[in-house]
Amino acid sequence: MSGGGRMRRRAFLGVLGGVGAGVAGLAVAGRAEHSGQLLASELPLPKPFTVPLPVPAVARPVSPGRYEVTQRPARVEIVPGTTTEVWGYGGTFPGPTFELRRGSPATITVRNELPVPTSTHLHGGVTPPDSDGYPTDLVVPAGYTGHDHAHGGTHHPVVKDYRYPVEQRAATLWYHDHRMDFTAPQVWRGLAGFALVRDEEEDALPLPGGERELPLMICDRAFGADGSFRYPAAHDPDYMEGVEGDVILVNGAPWPVAEVSATRHRLRLLNASNARRYRLRLAPGGRFTQIGGDAGLLAAPVVHDEITIAPGERFDVVVDFSAYPIGSAVTLVNALAEGSAGNVMRFVVARGAPDDSAVPSALSRPPSRPSPVATRRFDFRRSETAWTINGRPYSPGVPLARPRLGTAEVWRFSSDFHHPVHVHLAHFLVLARGGRAPSATDAGWKDTVDVRPYEVVDVLARFDGYRGRYMLHCHNLEHEDMAMMADFDVI
Structure with missing residues (x-):
């Protein structure tokens, strides 16, 4: 070209x-x-x-286990002496931090007062498919007359309830927009925030x-x-x-x-x-x-x-x-x-200050390593017109894999560029990079892995939680918007 x-x-x-x-x-x-x-x-x-570090406000529930947040434009001072219009959850960038607790389900009602549709994805969350932020499952603002219906999917007028069971270990999660073809510019404008899961195991440390x-x-x-x-x-x-x-x-x-x-x-x-x-x-x-x-x-x-x-x-x-x-x-x-x-x-x-904190030599008992039942390959590569997975640009509703609930599989990721690969629902362990041991920074269960140019990374993905349609994609958001996504169905 x-x-x-x-x-x-x-x-x-x-x-x-x-x-x-x-x-x-x-x-x-x-x-x-x-x-x-x-x-x-x-x-x-x-x-x-010169600017003090801000810390995002913690969201307050409107009732036990229920939150409400409105996506709306707001003008804020980012560069001193000028203002910037952000699109923010609650009109802030980042959005409020949701403090969640393992075993305590949460419902977050998202109201869309922006000029465009949105889809909120809880990144790292183990969530039912209808609350996962599928890119064509959109919250559409009042009076919107755009062309998102060309992709099909589901359209919620103005408001949607996202239901999170929070049946997962303490972790640093985050949430962000995931709208088909427009994730990159909408996150760039501010649609992102933290969600912190806590549990008794972490409390004891x-x-x-x-x-x-x-x-x-x-x-x-x-x-x-x-x-x-x-x-x-x-x-x-x-x-x-x-x-x-x-x-x-x-x-x-x-x-x-x-x-x-x-x-x-x-x-x-x-x-x-x-x-x-x-x-x-x-x-x-x-x-x-x-x-x-x-x-x-x-x-x-x-x-x-x-x-x-x-x-x-x-x-x-x-x-x-x-x-x-x-x-x-x-x-x-x-x-x-x-x-x-x-x-x-x-x-x-x-x-100076007193400090009674410590980092123990033993932190947790992570899930055991399961035995894989299958191996699949996903090649992340550019075609003449799009970024693709296994040579295919994204087609909503066409799964590239059908793993079974409660099983684990080895997924092999290969690339031609820098592709941070994110898998929805399934957490995974990095097994190898280029046939060698993973990096020290690959430790622990993950949902996103850094796949570098012309590198092959093997991960052991565990499919727990829910049946339904989920996704894997490159988390370079421009690549994602230019078709580097794929569906998989957990059956």
């Missing part, structure tokens, strides 16, 4: 040589990596580490909590000269490989700063970017103690000097800020980027 529709060699190869950007007065060694095409902001970038537990939604955006979110026209072939912005937001704030005590803090890391991957490090040095992944606590903690996190993935980590002198500035950096995207946020160790 030629012109704008050509996949750029630079982005396709995914890696560029270069010298890391200076961060916190230090040179961070690294290589710039692009898993999308950069979209630059049109306004001067704000100065890093002496982990940091309260204000020392921070959910951190990391994403990138680009801004127009008037402060609006900048995004390409729908399905722009120049951005077929994905959209990367030049402003890094954490909980909706650009390169924020958080004052912390010299104690352990629990950081729930979420990559909510459309396409950008991050290799997170602490400068001027430090370590992450990973206690959980996508689908819950690990059996035992794993220590990392750095964490590579792809779109959709979560890492539950503890950082001990007592390792730094009072007054220290500790910067969370991204070693995969240069320039503005090389910084994420900063912690300032402002004061």
